[in-house]
Amino acid sequence: MTDNSTHFGLTDAFRLSLRYIRGRGQAPVNIASISLASAFYAYIALMRNGAEETLGIYRLWLLSVAVVVAAVSMATVMLISVYERYREIGVLKCLGALDRHVFLLLIMEALVQGLIGGGIGILLGVVSTLISNSLTPLIGVSYLGLSFTLLLSTLISIVSSLYPAYRAMKLSPVEALRYEI
Amino acid sequence: MRSEPLIEVVDLARYYDMAGTIIKALDGVDLEFYRGEYVSIVGPSGSGKTTLFNLIGGLDRPTRGKVYVDGVDLAELDAYELAWLRCRKIGYIFQNFNLIGVLTALENVALPTVFAGLPWEEGLKKAEELLRLVGLGDRLRHLPSELSAGQQQRVAIARAMVNDPDIILADEPTGNLDHETGRRIIGLLRRLNRERGVTIIAATHDVEMIRGSDRVVWLRDGRVEKVEAK
Numbered sequence: 241m242t243d244n245s246t247h248f249g250l251t252d253a254f255r256l257s258l259r260y261i262r263g264r265g266q267a268p269v270n271i272a273s274i275s276l277a278s279a280f281y282a283y284i285a286l287m288r289n290g291a292e293e294t295l296g297i298y299r300l301w302l303l304s305v306a307v308v309v310a311a312v313s314m315a316t317v318m319l320i321s322v323y324e325r326y327r328e329i330g331v332l333k334c335l336g337a338l339d340r341h342v343f344l345l346l347i348m349e350a351l352v353q354g355l356i357g358g359g360i361g362i363l364l365g366v367v368s369t370l371i372s373n374s375l376t377p378l379i380g381v382s383y384l385g386l387s388f389t390l391l392l393s394t395l396i397s398i399v400s401s402l403y404p405a406y407r408a409m410k411l412s413p414v415e416a417l418r419y420e421i
Numbered sequence: 422m423r424s425e426p427l428i429e430v431v432d433l434a435r436y437y438d439m440a441g442t443i444i445k446a447l448d449g450v451d452l453e454f455y456r457g458e459y460v461s462i463v464g465p466s467g468s469g470k471t472t473l474f475n476l477i478g479g480l481d482r483p484t485r486g487k488v489y490v491d492g493v494d495l496a497e498l499d500a501y502e503l504a505w506l507r508c509r510k511i512g513y514i515f516q517n518f519n520l521i522g523v524l525t526a527l528e529n530v531a532l533p534t535v536f537a538g539l540p541w542e543e544g545l546k547k548a549e550e551l552l553r554l555v556g557l558g559d560r561l562r563h564l565p566s567e568l569s570a571g572q573q574q575r576v577a578i579a580r581a582m583v584n585d586p587d588i589i590l591a592d593e594p595t596g597n598l599d600h601e602t603g604r605r606i607i608g609l610l611r612r613l614n615r616e617r618g619v620t621i622i623a624a625t626h627d628v629e630m631i632r633g634s635d636r637v638v639w640l641r642d643g644r645v646e647k648v649e650a651k
Contacts, residue, residue, distance in 0.1 A: 263564075336509075
């Protein structure tokens, strides 16, 4: 391999993103908002096989509100998280990180939070469906619909992190290192 | 009988436009740094020390003039090559340490090896060796917040050394330390300079640091006031 630049692969991004998710306070907020939206989606997906087709549009409307709220909340929290890390992002660039490495790191953080949030969301969705069906076992569960929950949660997470990640990537290290919180 | 300079700075200038006023942070600086030297850059705040470091490290582009590192004109490098330079050739030490808060001492030191393309396990091994070298063998798993200021600066020094750079740029490395801790940090830098032959360029106000250096460059208002050989 010719060695004229620096490296930062998917595993490296994954490892560092886990440290950030574990070590910083924002991740639970993100995971909570993502999981609420996806719980709602999972609930709808599970109840779909019921009879109440007339509620379809109404539920869809509620769902999109939930998705938008989760996305806006996630974007805000990620942006704050980037601002708080200005210096550290500058340091990463000093140590050899390229713009796309920084971008990859933040998108990886979003992906992991989206998956965790989606997983919790499915659990919440199943539990609330069971409760509203007075604990009768779910028959004819749409597993496809459930797995779409994960897709939805990661999509919300990644799309709403695009702008924060872009901001982080474009940060000039000189500015970033001068930045005081 | 000096060889080619490791770093050559020619008529280097960097102006900033601050709301219409032109600030001349650096205004025509000529300097040469040789392999294995320990040079202190001294000057009041605002004299251009940090700007000079940013330009030598390829973090910023000059308004005028040239920086050559190992004979290579930095202006001709693209973003990829500059990142490589920062990663492999240059180590940074800052006044406020700038460690990554969520990583342990060991992981902080190993991080630059990731960018250098080393497998993580190997990087950790190398980091451990260096942390032992700077006297922190018993603090490997501590987070920066669990370390004293002097210990954090040691971690930062180990991090700066981990990719075996030719040059260490230290911006006021003892500025946030008490006198005694600062002296130990200077001793450590001096030792690394002698034992490993790494070129150290340190911006400082610290008399202790100036005393220990091979040459002292005095900056004032973005120009070289004098260069003093020790």
